[in-house]
Amino acid sequence: MRFIHTSDWHLGRTLHNQSLLDEQAAMLQTLLKLIEEHQVDALLIAGDIFDRSVPPAAAVTLLDEFLEQVTLKLGVAVIAIGGNHDGQERIAFGARQMAGAGLYIQGPVAADIKPIRIDGKSGSAFFYPIPYAEPALVRHLLELDIHTHEEALSALIERALAHDNQGLPRVALSHCFIDGGSESDSERPLSIGGADKVSPSLFYPFDYAALGHLHGPQFKGQQHVRYSGSPLKYSFSETKHNKSVTLVELRAGEDPQITLLPITPRHDVRVIEGYLDALLEEGKTSSGREDYLMVRLLDTHAILEPMAKLRAVYPNVLHLERTGLLQERSITGPGRERMQKSELLMFEDFFNQVQGSPMTEAQRSLMSELIASLHRGESK
Amino acid sequence: MRFIHTSDWHLGRTLHNQSLLDEQAAMLQTLLKLIEEHQVDALLIAGDIFDRSVPPAAAVTLLDEFLEQVTLKLGVAVIAIGGNHDGQERIAFGARQMAGAGLYIQGPVAADIKPIRIDGKSGSAFFYPIPYAEPALVRHLLELDIHTHEEALSALIERALAHDNQGLPRVALSHCFIDGGSESDSERPLSIGGADKVSPSLFYPFDYAALGHLHGPQFKGQQHVRYSGSPLKYSFSETKHNKSVTLVELRAGEDPQITLLPITPRHDVRVIEGYLDALLEEGKTSSGREDYLMVRLLDTHAILEPMAKLRAVYPNVLHLERTGLLQERSITGPGRERMQKSELLMFEDFFNQVQGSPMTEAQRSLMSELIASLHRGESK
Numbered sequence: 202m203r204f205i206h207t208s209d210w211h212l213g214r215t216l217h218n219q220s221l222l223d224e225q226a227a228m229l230q231t232l233l234k235l236i237e238e239h240q241v242d243a244l245l246i247a248g249d250i251f252d253r254s255v256p257p258a259a260a261v262t263l264l265d266e267f268l269e270q271v272t273l274k275l276g277v278a279v280i281a282i283g284g285n286h287d288g289q290e291r292i293a294f295g296a297r298q299m300a301g302a303g304l305y306i307q308g309p310v311a312a313d314i315k316p317i318r319i320d321g322k323s324g325s326a327f328f329y330p331i332p333y334a335e336p337a338l339v340r341h342l343l344e345l346d347i348h349t350h351e352e353a354l355s356a357l358i359e360r361a362l363a364h365d366n367q368g369l370p371r372v373a374l375s376h377c378f379i380d381g382g383s384e385s386d387s388e389r390p391l392s393i394g395g396a397d398k399v400s401p402s403l404f405y406p407f408d409y410a411a412l413g414h415l416h417g418p419q420f421k422g423q424q425h426v427r428y429s430g431s432p433l434k435y436s437f438s439e440t441k442h443n444k445s446v447t448l449v450e451l452r453a454g455e456d457p458q459i460t461l462l463p464i465t466p467r468h469d470v471r472v473i474e475g476y477l478d479a480l481l482e483e484g485k486t487s488s489g490r491e492d493y494l495m496v497r498l499l500d501t502h503a504i505l506e507p508m509a510k511l512r513a514v515y516p517n518v519l520h521l522e523r524t525g526l527l528q529e530r531s532i533t534g535p536g537r538e539r540m541q542k543s544e545l546l547m548f549e550d551f552f553n554q555v556q557g558s559p560m561t562e563a564q565r566s567l568m569s570e571l572i573a574s575l576h577r578g579e580s581k
Numbered sequence: 582m583r584f585i586h587t588s589d590w591h592l593g594r595t596l597h598n599q600s601l602l603d604e605q606a607a608m609l610q611t612l613l614k615l616i617e618e619h620q621v622d623a624l625l626i627a628g629d630i631f632d633r634s635v636p637p638a639a640a641v642t643l644l645d646e647f648l649e650q651v652t653l654k655l656g657v658a659v660i661a662i663g664g665n666h667d668g669q670e671r672i673a674f675g676a677r678q679m680a681g682a683g684l685y686i687q688g689p690v691a692a693d694i695k696p697i698r699i700d701g702k703s704g705s706a707f708f709y710p711i712p713y714a715e716p717a718l719v720r721h722l723l724e725l726d727i728h729t730h731e732e733a734l735s736a737l738i739e740r741a742l743a744h745d746n747q748g749l750p751r752v753a754l755s756h757c758f759i760d761g762g763s764e765s766d767s768e769r770p771l772s773i774g775g776a777d778k779v780s781p782s783l784f785y786p787f788d789y790a791a792l793g794h795l796h797g798p799q800f801k802g803q804q805h806v807r808y809s810g811s812p813l814k815y816s817f818s819e820t821k822h823n824k825s826v827t828l829v830e831l832r833a834g835e836d837p838q839i840t841l842l843p844i845t846p847r848h849d850v851r852v853i854e855g856y857l858d859a860l861l862e863e864g865k866t867s868s869g870r871e872d873y874l875m876v877r878l879l880d881t882h883a884i885l886e887p888m889a890k891l892r893a894v895y896p897n898v899l900h901l902e903r904t905g906l907l908q909e910r911s912i913t914g915p916g917r918e919r920m921q922k923s924e925l926l927m928f929e930d931f932f933n934q935v936q937g938s939p940m941t942e943a944q945r946s947l948m949s950e951l952i953a954s955l956h957r958g959e960s961k
Binding site (some may be wrong): 262268269273291301424 | 635638641642649662670674675677679
């Protein structure tokens with residue numbers, strides 16, 4: 202049994218108000234090629250398929266067209282569970298009718314975890330889809346005294362393990378936060394405090410646990426209890442991640458073979474730092490000039506419309522930090538004299554940029570007087 | 582070929598802020614029984630399945646559970662098209678995977694109308710699902726000079742009729758406004774002016790046209806070009822409608838046999854008119870006291886909290902009109918003397934209701950003086 206495990210697609214997400222739908226479409230094309238190339242029997246999506254409960258209609262269409270390719274054109278089964286971002290009732294619509302076409306979507310958690318048997322070219326296995334669920338919901342559903350995510354998941358897993366797997370490998374799908382997992386800025390906490398954390402050992406009885414929620418690829422406790430991570434970078438805290446999907450091969454009596462298949466984005470998400478002129482010069486020959494960028498400018502003087510200047514070279518600058526100005530301010534402090542000098546300097550920069558030539562001595566002295574008189578006026 | 586034609590379910594709709602989901606669930610139960618009882622081969626839903634593009638999650642679940650019963654338990658095919666209220670991309674998600682289970686949902690209009698062949702116990706037929714579409718969309722899709730609904734629908738129907746139907750009966754599904762159709766308050770106009778109207782003759786070549794949009798059951802031009810109407814009353818302008826679904830039987834070489842199957846709602850939508858005391862008395866023994874009511878009160882005097890009094894007997898009063906007060910005002914006009922008299926009378930009513938006994942002569946004269954002095958104060 203060979204499958205690809207992925208999660209946290211967040212279709213429809215924006216990054217600093219920039220739609221990422223084209224990036225997501227390109228990522229799905231890459232994934233499609235990997236599915237074909239590696240001849241997998243199934244694709245597992247461990248939650249947060251969409252970014253929110255009501256995604257944009259274009260994101261719905263994007264997923265629909267991708268799933269048509271995978272299930273109907275390639276004949277590869279897809280097993281997906283709802284994450285904490287998904288509208289579980291919405292993604293589950295028609296799921297029972299889709300199952301016949303090899304598309305298994307588990308929306309709201311059910312009292313019984315329904316095993317899905319996939320008989321692939323490379324072997325058979327049982328898959329146990331456990332969607333994200335609030336502990337209160339599981340308490341109500343199972344009529345048990347459940348208060349934490351650990352208790353909820355433990356009860357659900359117990360039910361999954363009670364199923365007779367006929368000696369076949371067992372794979373769990375779950376969207377949860379395992380204790381000690383490394384977080385990034387783009388995951389929405391499951392609950393306040395530490396009550397959202399679960400122990401990795403819950404998943405040890407499975408042959409593989411395909412997890413979703415954390416955006417960095419990682420395993421917890423044992424190699425086979427694993428987050429695939431998101432296939433795209435969804436915040437500037439993820440710039441150092443190597444994004445991938447996880448290829449898993451299960452063989453009877455052996456540890457699962459795990460390979461991370463890198464996903465190269467059409468445009469990367471990066472942070473660049475430097476002086477404006479140098480960055481603009483660099484950008485002219487940079488292959489990554491269309492990347493999604495956070496720019497940290499080291500210049501310590503005022504700059505007219507720095508964003509517009511940067512975007513003329515780097516069209517996808519999403520965020521700008523004036524690191525240089527911040528540092529200068531924190532060194533010198535905001536004394537009155539310094540403030541006056543600084544205002545004159547700022548105006549000089551402004552004048553220079555608008556006129557294309559520096560101020561004359563007469564102009565400088567006029568401006569200096571004007572600033573001083575404004576300050577006297579303020580203190581009256 | 583025997584099928585039931587229905588439309589305009591508007592799942593998730595509210596009537597004067599009252600959720601109708603329980604009514605809609607009861608209606609679907611009734612429909613389920615009719616499907617079983619009449620041994621139909623298919624259920625056609627001619628648009629406006631949901632009330633809006635993003636329906637409440639509970640409405641999605643309600644439809645999902647109903648469709649499971651029809652397609653998977655009863656093995657009856659369902660063919661549904663999007664109406665002007667539906668989010669076409671959203672209802673179409675997974676449609677290609679659902680088709681194998683006999684659930685055919687046509688969301689956004691496609692350049693080619695895809696015929697669906699149903700081979701039922703009582704014969705075979707081709708169904709042509711034509712969802713609601715703006716003329717501009719059809720113009721773009723077909724690259725034709727299209728500006729009106731008539732032109733758009735005509736071009737789409739031409740494509741449907743070009744299909745080789747192998748001598749089998751042809752059934753169109755369409756969500757449109759046929760010229761001369763009788764409207765009610767709860768249909769949202771398709772466009773401003775008359776450009777939304779289409780001619781019934783467009784549909785004459787079909788053996789049956791299953792139409793949606795208008796909420797009253799009716800045929801247009803010829804018997805087989807037909808609106809099923811909504812199965813529930815969705816405004817007080819529909820109180821006189823007899824709601825139903827349409828049972829259709831197609832036999833080779835014969836006109837289709839058409840039978841309206843009445844849908845009796847759990848609670849009716851009605852207008853009642855009368856004097857408060859009489860209505861309250863009547864309500865004690867009325868079997869329809871839980872109906873959704875608009876009440877027209879004929880009383881000409883002020884009444885303290887009439888809505889609360891009515892709801893104590895009729896829990897689902899949704900709207901109240903003080904017909905009596907309006908008439909009295911329009912007869913007498915708003916003269917100063919009359920106004921003063923009326924204010925005293927209103928206070929007498931109020932006093933009577935709060936105290937449970939009429940004012941004494943002394944109280945009445947005190948109040949009369951107070952009102953007069955207030956009016957003098959106003960005119961200073």
